[in-house]
Amino acid sequence: MIDRVLREKDWTLSTLARRSELSVSTLHSWKSGDRATGNRGPNPDKLRQLAAGAGLTVAEVFEAAGRHVPVAIDDEEERRFLHLFRTLDTEDRRVVEATMQAMRERQKSAR
Structure with missing residues (x-):
């Protein structure tokens, strides 16, 4: 998903990191799969930051990360x-x- 965002928006990883207020190393780890799996997976707050910075829905980012998609509560x-x-x-x-x-x-x- 990160590769797709970078390609579609013609951004560098640094640009996405800045827009998402995440570190380049965090995004690089997720992109390479080093921290995208496991029983904990990526931090939900950081996934929300990625969604906001990349202009994606929270559901799309959570699904791509293999996390339970949070259900909205009114x-x-x-x-x-x-x-x-x-x-x-x-x-x-x-x-x-x-x-x-x-x-x-x-x-x-x-x-």
């Missing part, structure tokens, strides 16, 4: 979840967090 849904979470006591908040972490790991392993 403000109302986020507000409802946060309201419910705030009504819980500390112990229940920990249970919710642990459950969400387990669900996230299950999604990762399913890929």
Whole structure:
């Protein structure tokens, strides 16, 4: 994908790095496949930076990196979840967090 962006926009890796606010070495590692695989994969925030800098959708970049494509959450849904979470006591908040972490790991392993 990085090669395609460079070719289509006639950019250098340095140009893409500057526009994405990422280091050239990070982009080079992703481009060569050194850091594009594994159980963790590229950092999601950095993938978002790449998408913004390259003028691509987040979904396109996450798919190319082999990462779970984040699903958008609207403000109302986020507000409802946060309201419910705030009504819980500390112990229940920990249970919710642990459950969400387990669900996230299950999604990762399913890929």
